[in-house]
Amino acid sequence: MGIRLGDNQYGKAEVRLVHVARDTAVHRIKDVSVTSQLRGDLEAVHTAGDNSHCLATDTQKNTVYAFAKENGGIGAIEDFALLLARHFVGAHDYIHGARQEIHEYAWERIATSDGPHDHSFVRSGAETRTTVVTKDGDREWVVSGLEGLTVLKSTGSEFHGYPKTAYTTLPETADRILATDVKARWRYIGTGADWDASYAAVKALMLEAFATTHSLALQQTLYRMGTAVLEARPEIAEIRFSMPNKHHFLVDLSPFGLDNPNEVFFAADRPYGKIEAAVERDDAPPAGRAWESVPGFV
Numbered sequence: 633m634g635i636r637l638g639d640n641q642y643g644k645a646e647v648r649l650v651h652v653a654r655d656t657a658v659h660r661i662k663d664v665s666v667t668s669q670l671r672g673d674l675e676a677v678h679t680a681g682d683n684s685h686c687l688a689t690d691t692q693k694n695t696v697y698a699f700a701k702e703n704g705g706i707g708a709i710e711d712f713a714l715l716l717a718r719h720f721v722g723a724h725d726y727i728h729g730a731r732q733e734i735h736e737y738a739w740e741r742i743a744t745s746d747g748p749h750d751h752s753f754v755r756s757g758a759e760t761r762t763t764v765v766t767k768d769g770d771r772e773w774v775v776s777g778l779e780g781l782t783v784l785k786s787t788g789s790e791f792h793g794y795p796k797t798a799y800t801t802l803p804e805t806a807d808r809i810l811a812t813d814v815k816a817r818w819r820y821i822g823t824g825a826d827w828d829a830s831y832a833a834v835k836a837l838m839l840e841a842f843a844t845t846h847s848l849a850l851q852q853t854l855y856r857m858g859t860a861v862l863e864a865r866p867e868i869a870e871i872r873f874s875m876p877n878k879h880h881f882l883v884d885l886s887p888f889g890l891d892n893p894n895e896v897f898f899a900a901d902r903p904y905g906k907i908e909a910a911v912e913r914d915d916a917p918p919a920g921r922a923w924e925s926v927p928g929f930v
């Protein structure tokens with residue numbers, strides 16, 4: 633019987649890094665979590681404990697911090713991830729590929745009675761911005777995204793016409809609450825997009841489509857959101873979503889002699905519907921290794 637080493641990668645996960653740009657009295661902060669992983673000529677470390685090619689995960693972590701200084705900050709997370717990936721693959725001939733994942737947490741300046749404060753911030757309850765840069769030799773892919781973008785519409789959502797089986801109890805509705813936490817990842821064509829502008833546009837397009845689609849199913853809303861992004865953003869090849877259907881059940885107030893015309897709901901946290909789909913441009917370049925190690929998406 634032969635046994636061999638399969639695919640492998642290793643690195644430091646969730647390197648927490650806050651960068652303060654303090655070149656003026658009005659500070660700017662960037663708060664990220666970086667997961668660095670490397671691939672390459674790493675057979676011997678697994679089979680024989682030979683560490684001669686094993687760029688320590690501690691070294692990878694230190695590189696993240698040092699690059700934040702040497703680079704004068706982080707910039708767009710896509711650029712920082714590309715910088716790290718190119719460094720690791722370019723500087724070590726035994727490292728052939730890299731996967732750099734970054735999550736960014738948003739902060740806003742605290743609004744004081746004297747205006748926005750110079751160096752005090754409040755974590756904005758908004759979504760987390762993400763990127764995964766994969767480098768395999770000379771080939772590079774960027775998959776960016778967001779998660780935790782919680783949205784709700786209090787009407788403009790129906791659900792009916794589904795199969796009725798022996799186990800169906802769900803009443804049809806022409807007016808329900810539609811709520812979800814949008815989790816999305818989109819694959820870029822190339823590595824030269826205006827990342828910040830693209831991110832802002834994608835988020836705005838998704839929110840606009842969620843708000844303005846009269847929904848007959850969360851699946852339909854999801855598809856509209858994806859279509860809106862691909863129609864407006866030529867730099868994006870495809871977008872994938874994983875969205876919970878956060879059910880809001882009408883409370884029966886009749887025991888109290890009260891009617892309830894869609895005013896009082898029980899917000900259930902589980903179970904929830906789990907709606908996932910990819911929306912793709914049919915002439916998109918092949919995905920290659922872009923989606924490897926991006927779990928949680930179909």
Ligand SMILES: O=c1[nH]c(=O)c2[nH]c(=O)[nH]c2[nH]1
Nearest residue numbers: 791802848849850851877905
């Ligand atoms: O938008 C919905 N899609 C479904 O697939 C589904 N299933 C269900 O019970 N409620 C809903 N709502």
